[in-house]
Amino acid sequence: MLYSFELESFLEGLVPERDSLMNEIEAQSLRETIPIITPSVGNYLAGLVKISRAGNILEIGTAIGYSTLWLARASAQTGGRITTIDLNVDRLARALKYFERAGVAERIIALAGDAKAILPALEGSFDFVFIDAAKGEYLEYLELVCPLLNQGGLLVVDNVLFRGWVVPGAVFDSKYNRLVGGVREFLQKLCANYQFKTSILPLGDGLGVSIKQ
């Protein structure tokens, strides 16, 4: 969250209570410092899936399945199907257990491996793509998902404001120079890409929401 700790807490407090399974994953991620989307981002993703009635959803970066569950539950009524990719096999195995417990496993295909290798081999097309994996690879994902996204489809990308460090003059540890530069370049290229109508929302760590036109 980019404004202030107080505003972040206030906004997160407005997100409807999650059930015990989601609370368990949130607590687990906090304990293990697994970076997951904030509940306000999950809530927004769910709204987008419902409005767009997305049927075929692609996610890059599953971790232990928190964001996948927001997407899966939101698309339950429309029978949406989700393909989710992560190269961390242990995390993916844990995500699968959560999908089972949530009763949505049959609508989720979880693929283990590097998204850069998996995406070119994917069959079919998608109405909704959510990117939340390695920040330094965002430009590569963008190039690879573009042909997979249907006309009028939604591309949503997390962490595009990277703790506010993409703002010129922001102060941060120089070890992040390359990563911040990469996210800034991604953001500029996404916003300038004529194939997309993009808005950047200061929600969570910054969310890019693009419509493929």
Ligand SMILES: C[S@@+](CC[C@H](N)C(=O)[O-])C[C@H]1O[C@@H](n2cnc3c(N)ncnc32)[C@H](O)[C@@H]1O
């Ligand atoms: C920020 S976490 C995803 C969090 C998840 N979307 C959530 O909110 O619940 C990023 C994940 O991307 C995965 N990842 C990083 N680079 C990847 C790549 N090239 N291909 C597939 N997964 C990757 C990591 O293993 C990690 O689990």
